Amino acid sequence: MQKGKGMPMRAREQVIPAYYRLADDIKQKIESGELKPGDGLPTEESLGEARGISRMTVRQGLSLLLEAGLIETIKGKGSFVSRPCLNRLVIDWEIGVQLNGQEYQYRLLEVKVVRSEGEIGQILGPAPEQKIIQIKRVLLQQDQPVAIEERYLPYIKGKPLLENHLEYADFPEMIAKHQECLPVRNDMDISVALLTAEQAQQLGELPQSPAMLVRSIIYSSTGKALGVSRLVGHQNHLHLRATSYPYR
Amino acid sequence: MQKGKGMPMRAREQVIPAYYRLADDIKQKIESGELKPGDGLPTEESLGEARGISRMTVRQGLSLLLEAGLIETIKGKGSFVSRPCLNRLVIDWEIGVQLNGQEYQYRLLEVKVVRSEGEIGQILGPAPEQKIIQIKRVLLQQDQPVAIEERYLPYIKGKPLLENHLEYADFPEMIAKHQECLPVRNDMDISVALLTAEQAQQLGELPQSPAMLVRSIIYSSTGKALGVSRLVGHQNHLHLRATSYPYR
DNA sequence: TAGTGGTCTAGACCACACT
DNA sequence: GTGTGGTCTAGACCACTAT
Numbered sequence: 001m002q003k004g005k006g007m008p009m010r011a012r013e014q015v016i017p018a019y020y021r022l023a024d025d026i027k028q029k030i031e032s033g034e035l036k037p038g039d040g041l042p043t044e045e046s047l048g049e050a051r052g053i054s055r056m057t058v059r060q061g062l063s064l065l066l067e068a069g070l071i072e073t074i075k076g077k078g079s080f081v082s083r084p085c086l087n088r089l090v091i092d093w094e095i096g097v098q099l100n101g102q103e104y105q106y107r108l109l110e111v112k113v114v115r116s117e118g119e120i121g122q123i124l125g126p127a128p129e130q131k132i133i134q135i136k137r138v139l140l141q142q143d144q145p146v147a148i149e150e151r152y153l154p155y156i157k158g159k160p161l162l163e164n165h166l167e168y169a170d171f172p173e174m175i176a177k178h179q180e181c182l183p184v185r186n187d188m189d190i191s192v193a194l195l196t197a198e199q200a201q202q203l204g205e206l207p208q209s210p211a212m213l214v215r216s217i218i219y220s221s222t223g224k225a226l227g228v229s230r231l232v233g234h235q236n237h238l239h240l241r242a243t244s245y246p247y248r
Numbered sequence: 249m250q251k252g253k254g255m256p257m258r259a260r261e262q263v264i265p266a267y268y269r270l271a272d273d274i275k276q277k278i279e280s281g282e283l284k285p286g287d288g289l290p291t292e293e294s295l296g297e298a299r300g301i302s303r304m305t306v307r308q309g310l311s312l313l314l315e316a317g318l319i320e321t322i323k324g325k326g327s328f329v330s331r332p333c334l335n336r337l338v339i340d341w342e343i344g345v346q347l348n349g350q351e352y353q354y355r356l357l358e359v360k361v362v363r364s365e366g367e368i369g370q371i372l373g374p375a376p377e378q379k380i381i382q383i384k385r386v387l388l389q390q391d392q393p394v395a396i397e398e399r400y401l402p403y404i405k406g407k408p409l410l411e412n413h414l415e416y417a418d419f420p421e422m423i424a425k426h427q428e429c430l431p432v433r434n435d436m437d438i439s440v441a442l443l444t445a446e447q448a449q450q451l452g453e454l455p456q457s458p459a460m461l462v463r464s465i466i467y468s469s470t471g472k473a474l475g476v477s478r479l480v481g482h483q484n485h486l487h488l489r490a491t492s493y494p495y496r
Numbered sequence: 497t498a499g500t501g502g503t504c505t506a507g508a509c510c511a512c513a514c515t
Numbered sequence: 516g517t518g519t520g521g522t523c524t525a526g527a528c529c530a531c532t533a534t
Contacts, residue, residue, distance in 0.1 A: 017502080017503060017504090018503080018504075019503080019504085031430075031432070031469040033429075033430065036430070037430070043518080043519065043520085044519080044520070045518095045519090053504075053505090054504065054505045054506065054507090055505095055506090055507095056304070056504070056505075056506090056523095057503080057504055057505080059520085059521090060503085060504090063311075067315060073519095073520065073521090074512090074513085074519090074520080075511070075512055075513080075519075075520050075521065076511070076512035076513040076514080076518080076519050076520065076521095077512085077513060077514085077518095077519065077520080078518095078519060078520075079519095079520080083424065084430070084431070084432050084433075086420035086431060086432075086433070086434035086466065087340065087341045087342060087418065087420060087434075088338060088339070088340055088341070089338065089339040089341055089434065089436055090336060090337065090338055090339075090493070091336070091337040091338075091339065091490055092335065092336055093335045093336070093337055094335060170335065172334035172335060176331065181281075182279075182281065182284070182285070182332070183332070183334060184279070184332050184334075185332075185334070185491065185492050186334035186335075186337065186491065186492035187489070187490075187491050187492075188337055188488075188489065188490040188491070189487055189488070189489055190438060190460075190487065190488035190489075190490065191460065191483070191486075191487045191488070192440050192458050192459065192460045192483035192486075193483075194458065210440050210442065210458030210483075211440065212438075212439065212440045212460075218334065221279040221280075235439070235440035235441075235458075238439075238440075239437055239438065239439045240436075240437070240438035240439070240488075241435070241436065241437055241438075242339055242435075242436040242438065242490075243433065243434065243435050243436070244433050244434035244435075245338070265521080265522060265523090266522080266523075267522080267523085291499080291500065291501085292500080292501065293499095293500085301523075301524090302523065302524045302525065302526090303501095303524095303525090303526095304504095304523070304524075304525090305522080305523055305524080307501085307502090308522085308523090310501095321500095321501065321502090322500090322501080322531090322532085323500075323501050323502065323530070323531050323532080324499080324500050324501065324502095324530070324531035324532035324533080325499095325500065325501080325531085325532060325533085326499095326500060326501075326532095327500095327501080497533100497534080498532100498533090498534085499531100499532085499533085499534105500530100500531080500532075500533095501529105501530090501531085501532100502528105502529075502530075502531095503527100503528085503529075503530100504526105504527080504528085504529100505525100505526085505527080505528105506524100506525105506526100507523105507524085507525100508522100508523080508524080509521105509522085509523085509524105510520105510521075510522075510523100511519100511520090511521080511522100512518105512519080512520085512521095513517100513518085513519075513520100514516100514517085514518085514519095515516085515517090
């Protein structure tokens with residue numbers, strides 16, 4: 001723990017970079033209330049002079065706070081503490097997490113090639129001759145079925161779906177493997193639905209029971225839909241948790 | 249529009265900063281497929297040489313791509329195109345947007361002070377003598393009630409709730425005005441619930457009708473709960489839309 | 497040992513906001 | 516005009532990776 005000659009002060013300080021320490025100090029002051037939303041920060045130059053670091057290094061530190069949404073900067077005026085935005089929320093979509101964090105298993109129900117029609121056909125392809133792969137799986141917790149997932153993706157010659165993908169891959173991963181285009185966007189729609197007779201039977205519920213429906217559409221960078229997934233979850237087992245954007 | 253002597257080439261290029269143009273060019277190459285996930289980028293030095301800009305400027309550009317999740321950098325090895333993460337989704341929680349984007353109105357139903365008890369009491373305060381303000385509002389679309397919102401926040405002396413806040417402020421904003429601590433975090437839980445008799449009556453539905461329930465808890469930086477909100481939405485009117493993190 | 501990204505400097509000029 | 520943040524340079528040394 002001693003400094004010693006092999007470890008000069010200079011080096012010790014560099015274990016944590018100067019720009020990071022600056023950002024951390026200011027973050028502390030904001031979270032402790034010493035700096036309140038709307039308050040102005042010292043100028044970049046004076047922040048650097050106070051710590052003996054150059055302005056570029058100060059800016060590197062401030063850019064961290066900017067990314068995190070802790071401050072805003074206005075050219076010609078200065079940097080100011082911003083009010084945290086609590087209306088932008090992040091969902092980490094890992095199905096295991098959403099199922100109350102408990103263990104779960106998959107069981108493959110069905111894989112078949114269907115015609116492009118109905119709602120899914122509308123999304124996936126205007127060409128009516130387009131063939132679509134449909135994959136149905138059931139999610140189990142302690143051998144109890146808790147949700148049904150249907151995935152739809154265009155049938156592409158020479159891009160077979162490997163068995164282990166069918167069993168284990170999450171949807172964006174499966175699409176990345178099966179498609180020629182790179183998937184770059186995922187749009188989700190979360191709503192309440194009533195179980196169809198078939199779904200109810202597979203879940204061991206009564207038809208018309210309420211359930212959460214999560215529909216997900218994967219797009220390429222050109223805006224082409226590469227796949228659709230529909231997850232129908234038992235109301236008592238499927239929750240979605242979201243939290244406001246980092247503000248770390 | 250001519251360059252003229254007042255507008256040398258140098259200045260014209262600076263309209264869009266060099267670091268931004270670098271980032272944009274690389275982004276194009278990734279989205280067009282010229283650069284695929286896993287591919288390595290040229291070194292920072294060579295990127296700079298090719299464009300006649302310094303390495304620090306190159307790094308500023310790459311940091312944009314890093315933020316956006318388009319690339320990853322590994323010290324000592326290089327920068328690499330990353331596979332976009334489609335499992336992190338963002339919800340912009342603006343109630344108007346969630347209600348199918350249509351116009352809506354609020355109607356205040358009730359404001360009262362209640363004792364801290366039950367689920368809300370558990371969250372808001374261990375002190376049983378703590379008083380809690382309860383605010384109930386109904387959301388209307390075209391004069392049709394579509395959702396009920398209940399807000400709970402600790403009663404704090406000398407921090408009155410102004411009438412216009414009751415009517416119009418969103419929840420984080422209301423808490424920021426009424427609380428001494430700065431709200432920094434919002435945890436949401438989205439689930440399916442059945443309408444109580446009272447809720448059904450207020451929404452003009454049958455009791456036990458399925459609905460979407462969005463519970464939101466606002467926290468301070470010390471982890472203290474500053475408020476709880478429960479939004480119960482009619483299944484046909486309340487959707488949540490989420491999209492994968494920018495990847496702009 | 498050579499190559500890479502990570503950190504940092506001490507300047508410079510610019511555009512913008514105030515007064 | 517003065518002060519601020521935005522952009523940019525031409526170096527430097529470091530730590531890490533690979534060979």
